[in-house]
Amino acid sequence: MLAVNYSTIRNHLKDYCDQATDNHETVIVTRKGEKNVVIMSLERYNQLEKAARNAEYLAMIDRGIAQLSAGMGKEHELLEVDE
Template sequence: MDVLSYTDARASLKDVMDRVINDHVEVIVTRKKREAVVVISLDEYNAIQETLHLQNSPANARRLQAAIAQLTAGAGVERDPPA
């Protein structure tokens, strides 16, 4: 995760945004005497929102955790997407 001052981020905003999208990194922007912010891509934000939505239901959270455990244990099955 990269950390930039507000001044540096502002001076190179296009490069910061390109790096966030192309390199899939988060950038922390610090501000004097104020709370810092994090810059993430829209895809990353949407993925976080989807995960939060899925985790909102206890039943969904249990199913998701079980599926992750199966994949981690090597019990996953590769499939080709339908044509």
């Protein structure tokens, strides 16, 4: 992980973008007022987004299991499908 101030990034943006994409580096751009940003490859971003979606889905399944364990489930008849 690299931390670089705004002025340096502005003067060397291509180099830091290459670091992010070619070397899988995460670049933190420090700015005044603690309004920092992060530069990372799209591949890494997509991995993080997928992991977040998976975690949300697993949490939803865990909540459902907990509800069933607490007796909050309902039993239904299965529907017959005509072929």
